[in-house]
Amino acid sequence: MQTAIIVSKKDPAGMNIKECLLDLFPFKELDKKFEKNPVYQLKNITLYTVNKETIYCEDIDKRISKSPGGNGRGMAGRQIQSPDLIIFATKHEAEAKIHSISVHAPGNWSSAKFGGRDNQLCIAPACYLKHALLVLERLAKNMDFEIVQEVTHHGPYLETPCMFIEIGSDLKSWQDRQAGHIIAKTIMHILENRPLKYKAALGIGGTHYTPTFKKIIFKTDYALGHICPKYRLEKLTKEMIEQAIEKTKERVDLVILDWKGLGQFKEKIVNSLDELKIKTKKAKEIYK
Secondary structure (H helix, E strand, O other), rough: OOOEEEEEEEOOOHHHHHHHHHHOOOOOOEEEEEEOEEHHHHHEHHHHHHEEEHHOOOOHHHHHHOOOOOOEEOOHEEEOOOOOOOEEEEEEEEOOOOOOEEHHHHEEEOOOOOOOOOOOOOOEEEHHHHHHHHHHHOOOOOOOOEEEOOOOOOOOOOOOEEEEEEEEEEEHHHOHHHHHHHHHHHHHHHHHHHOOOEEEEEEEEEOOOOHHHHHHHHOOOOEEEEEEEEEHHHOHHHHHHHHHHHHHHEEEEEEEEOOHHHHHHHHHHHHHHHHHHHEEEHHHHHHH
């Protein structure tokens, strides 16, 4: 499997993670550039640096494929192929300034205010998201960082399976070398050791940092790809639910509901799922 790791020159956390990747692992610089920036490779993993914020890197998978040498040979004759998975290593911003390391799939449940396209989700690699969380939890157990899977949010829009792994939520955290090392090690571990074949599900309801779904991820054999939070339920349509299922890399056979986290939208969501004839369970029925 070919993988691309993407960091932004505008992102201090991304630059921190890039430096850690190059310090810890024997990446080699290739005889090609991407957006005039050096490109590095280790086996089937290619590290790219972009000039804009990652959330605005629309269709970067296509641009990588079409770039000079995108499907050609790099240093020492290594084959550079279009990626099968893209990992964005970035900062996370939050008003609460909570120290966190998070993962999530990109996409917009409604209007695209921060990159991507209106009402368009990317392909979520549910098993890789869970695998990353499990590794992060182990590596960061002695650190003052909360490990979370966020809901699906922001851009960019891609047609290649992709995920974000982020350091939050202030400049001090973004530049924290230990956090950078942990993310670098996690990325390389999940790419060199493929995840187990977990059961994939769609999550609906709850808050942005998904405490209910986190229990399921850590305590059961379910992996969550896309998660739609309570604050997006007003505009969640049957078509978007179908899209979330279709745009999960793995087969989705279940929708898990954070029942209390559905608030006033319980009836609307249940009716939509009944019409779609999709199997559902309340979260507490799974991890109790």
